[in-house]
Amino acid sequence: MQKVRRVISVVVQNEAQVLARVSGLFAGRGYNIDSLTVASIPNSDMSHITIVTRGSQRVIEQITKQLHKIIPVYKVVEHSSMVEKEMVLIKFPLNENVNIANIQALFEAYNGSIVNASDKMIIAMAADESKRIDHCVEAASIYKPIEVVRSGVVAMERQ
Amino acid sequence: MKISGAQMVCEAINLESVDFVFGYPGGAIMNVYDEIYKQDGFKHILTRHEQAAVHAADAYARVSGKVGVAMVTSGPGFTNAVTGIATAYTDSTPLVVISGQVPLALIGTDGFQEVDAVGISRSCTKHNYLVNDINELPRILKEAFYIAKSGRPGPVLVDIPKDITSEIAEFKYPDSVNIPTYKPSYNGNNRQIKKAVDAILEAKKPLLYIGGGTVLSNAYQDVREFATLTGIPAVETLMARGVMGDSNELLIGMLGMHGSYAANMAMSEADLIISLGARFDDRVTGKLSEFAKYADIIHIDIDPANIGKIVDVDYPIVGDVRTVVEKITDSIKDKIKPQRYEVWRDILKRYNEVHPLTFEDSNDVIKPQWAIKRVGELIGEKATITSDVGQHQMWAAQFYPFDRPRQWINSGGLGTMGFGLPAAIGAKVADSEKIVVNVTGDGSILMNVQELVTASEYKIPVINVILNNHFLGMVRQWQTFFYDKRYSETDLSYQPNWKKLAEACGGIGYDVTTKEEFDAAIKDSIEKNQVSFVNVAVDRFENVLPMVPAGGALYNMMLEYKER
Numbered sequence: 001m002q003k004v005r006r007v008i009s010v011v012v013q014n015e016a017q018v019l020a021r022v023s024g025l026f027a028g029r030g031y032n033i034d035s036l037t038v039a040s041i042p043n044s045d046m047s048h049i050t051i052v053t054r055g056s057q058r059v060i061e062q063i064t065k066q067l068h069k070i071i072p073v074y075k076v077v078e079h080s081s082m083v084e085k086e087m088v089l090i091k092f093p094l095n096e097n098v099n100i101a102n103i104q105a106l107f108e109a110y111n112g113s114i115v116n117a118s119d120k121m122i123i124a125m126a127a128d129e130s131k132r133i134d135h136c137v138e139a140a141s142i143y144k145p146i147e148v149v150r151s152g153v154v155a156m157e158r159q
Numbered sequence: 160m161k162i163s164g165a166q167m168v169c170e171a172i173n174l175e176s177v178d179f180v181f182g183y184p185g186g187a188i189m190n191v192y193d194e195i196y197k198q199d200g201f202k203h204i205l206t207r208h209e210q211a212a213v214h215a216a217d218a219y220a221r222v223s224g225k226v227g228v229a230m231v232t233s234g235p236g237f238t239n240a241v242t243g244i245a246t247a248y249t250d251s252t253p254l255v256v257i258s259g260q261v262p263l264a265l266i267g268t269d270g271f272q273e274v275d276a277v278g279i280s281r282s283c284t285k286h287n288y289l290v291n292d293i294n295e296l297p298r299i300l301k302e303a304f305y306i307a308k309s310g311r312p313g314p315v316l317v318d319i320p321k322d323i324t325s326e327i328a329e330f331k332y333p334d335s336v337n338i339p340t341y342k343p344s345y346n347g348n349n350r351q352i353k354k355a356v357d358a359i360l361e362a363k364k365p366l367l368y369i370g371g372g373t374v375l376s377n378a379y380q381d382v383r384e385f386a387t388l389t390g391i392p393a394v395e396t397l398m399a400r401g402v403m404g405d406s407n408e409l410l411i412g413m414l415g416m417h418g419s420y421a422a423n424m425a426m427s428e429a430d431l432i433i434s435l436g437a438r439f440d441d442r443v444t445g446k447l448s449e450f451a452k453y454a455d456i457i458h459i460d461i462d463p464a465n466i467g468k469i470v471d472v473d474y475p476i477v478g479d480v481r482t483v484v485e486k487i488t489d490s491i492k493d494k495i496k497p498q499r500y501e502v503w504r505d506i507l508k509r510y511n512e513v514h515p516l517t518f519e520d521s522n523d524v525i526k527p528q529w530a531i532k533r534v535g536e537l538i539g540e541k542a543t544i545t546s547d548v549g550q551h552q553m554w555a556a557q558f559y560p561f562d563r564p565r566q567w568i569n570s571g572g573l574g575t576m577g578f579g580l581p582a583a584i585g586a587k588v589a590d591s592e593k594i595v596v597n598v599t600g601d602g603s604i605l606m607n608v609q610e611l612v613t614a615s616e617y618k619i620p621v622i623n624v625i626l627n628n629h630f631l632g633m634v635r636q637w638q639t640f641f642y643d644k645r646y647s648e649t650d651l652s653y654q655p656n657w658k659k660l661a662e663a664c665g666g667i668g669y670d671v672t673t674k675e676e677f678d679a680a681i682k683d684s685i686e687k688n689q690v691s692f693v694n695v696a697v698d699r700f701e702n703v704l705p706m707v708p709a710g711g712a713l714y715n716m717m718l719e720y721k722e723r
């Protein structure tokens with residue numbers, strides 16, 4: 001069966017072990033995790049876990065059902081199209097080959113900017129869809145980045 | 160009322176009306192054991208191994224329909240219990256396991272007898288708790304029992320640090336639970352049910368595929384009624400033996416790897432499968448692409464994750480088997496006549512005549528199948544049958560005339576050798592009116608043989624029929640069929656003296672080589688009312704047949720084994 005990429009958004013009760021239960025499910029049943037992010041939902045005792053995974057239609061369906069079975073899981077949303085964003089931080093060395101203005105322009109194209117600068121290096125940030133972040137990282141490679149850190153995807157239903 | 164954590168544990172068990180707890184003490188759980196000593200509610204049975212405590216509690220639950228409770232200490236006490244917990248998980252038994260844990264301050268320090276119990280058991284419990292505040296203990300205990308028995312049942316672990324069991328706090332056992340994230344659905348969607356009813360009315364060769372969920376939901380009377388009303392024939396899984404009752408004409412047989420030819424052909428030729436609390440296990444389906452090829456599938460299951468997991472389903476219904484079958488029966492009652500499927504039933508009957516479940520009896524040596532049938536003739540419906548894992552288990556499932564659900568207690572899902580004897584103890588405690596027979600093998604019985612002592616001490620008379628082939632028989636059979644008879648590490652010719660072993664532990668032993676001796680041993684054992692070993696020398700090379708070789712199609716059964 002053909003594999004599809006899916007963003008699954010899980011709302012969980014904030015309690016000990018809950019992340020282990022979710023990630024353990026993926027490990028134990030051999031499901032794939034491309035990225036996973038967690039953060040608490042403001043003014044509630046819930047957290048939001050966003051998981052990017054890949055699998056056949058049957059596997060994706062199983063993942064959502066198995067997630068539902070975890071007792072502290074409140075809600076599982078799986079849609080083929082959600083609003084999704086990812087952030088990346090990239091650190092560049094400062095030397096005669098590097099043109100800060102070019103880097104600034106590049107990151108502006110990806111909803112970003114330069115966020116930190118010192119005499120030896122600068123850090124730039126971009127926030128965009130994952131695919132576009134891929135492009136951004138690729139484009140930035142000509143400036144010989146020292147470090148690239150991606151946040152993983154966060155997502156929200158359109159309706 | 161202010162009481163200690165240990166008292167809370169005892170109170171909760173008593174408030175849940177559990178009358179027997181199986182367990183084994185140790186440092187981290189000692190405060191609770193001190194309260195057990197002082198209280199006069201439930202009785203505690205000291206097994207001789209934690210694995211056995213969990214199996215006994217498991218069988219207690221399977222026979223009584225109540226929640227089973229097992230209690231163990233931290234570290235090795237808990238790890239010993241894991242096999243039992245996993246066994247209960249796979250067969251969806253409602254169980255609460257209480258484990259001691261090192262004091263809160265020691266957690267994470269590799270303290271003496273510290274293991275990460277919730278981490279280890281996460282994937283083999285329905286839910287688990289590490290208690291870190293005494294004020295939460297009453298709620299957690301209440302939730303544990305509720306989660307264990309509601310929805311699709313399963314084991315729940317409550318891991319309690321030692322200092323919490325000695326701390327004092329206000330105790331009010333909640334009347335109800337409120338877990339906003341856990342709401343099992345029982346009723347089944349009415350639109351889906353209507354569609355399923357229409358499909359049944361259209362079908363020409365419908366088949367009831369009955370699984371262990373039918374037993375768990377106490378649906379057997381409803382299922383029998385539905386079958387009688389409609390004339391739809393039925394096949395049972397290993398976990399569902401007894402649901403239809405042996406004498407029921409509509410029961411075609413057990414299906415699967417060692418199911419009957421007729422049952423497997425019924426699956427292969429049906430045009431509509433009505434799955435009742437079954438989960439399409441690989442031992443049932445055989446090769447998936449050939450499984451029930453001509454059938455639409457109605458899948459009724461309380462666990463949505465079971466639906467569509469293995470096969471595509473045409474009519475998914477999430478709900479309790481009993482509730483849904485009642486609804487289906489109500490709406491189909493006046494619309495269907497059993498005559499409608501007469502031809503279909505005749506075809507299946509014919510399959511059963513052409514290739515019945517059978518064996519070649521002998522007068523020189525006891526055939527294991529004969530022994531099972533004989534127990535059936537001698538004790539019949541008065542027996543609860545437990546079993547271990549291997550050939551003897553399959554023969555028991557094939558040849559015992561089960562009359563009712565909860566009469567047949569076996570580790571179907573995990574296939575845990577060592578289950579039988581402790582399960583027999585739990586089964587007898589749960590229903591002492593019945594004669595409990597553990598059908599076992601000379602391999603399996605040694606995996607929890609220490610429980611002879613428990614059975615003797617508490618005067619729990621269970622009969623262990625050891626079908627002794629001096630082999631790890633089921634593995635030997637595969638070696639015969641698929642490994643050119645290279646009997647790697649399966650020969651059990653070196654044997655204990657079974658009679659003396661039983662006697663040494665306070666039981667009775669019988670060495671049996673003839674049919675007469677077999678009858679005499681069973682009768683004497685029932686009369687003496689003591690735990691016993693009936694060591695039956697059976698044909699060493701008997702094979703369990705028919706067989707669907709692993710990965711083969713259900714309709715391609717090996718009906719006999721020919722020497723190559």
Ligand SMILES: Cc1ncc(C[n+]2csc(CCOP(=O)(O)OP(=O)(O)O)c2C)c(N)n1
Nearest residue numbers: 549550551574576600601602603631632633
């Ligand atoms: C704990 C455990 N270990 C290993 C196995 C694999 N296994 C399945 S059946 C079997 C042989 C059982 O032999 P015995 O109890 O003598 O029964 P028989 O098949 O001879 O009737 C083995 C080793 C198992 N099911 N459980």
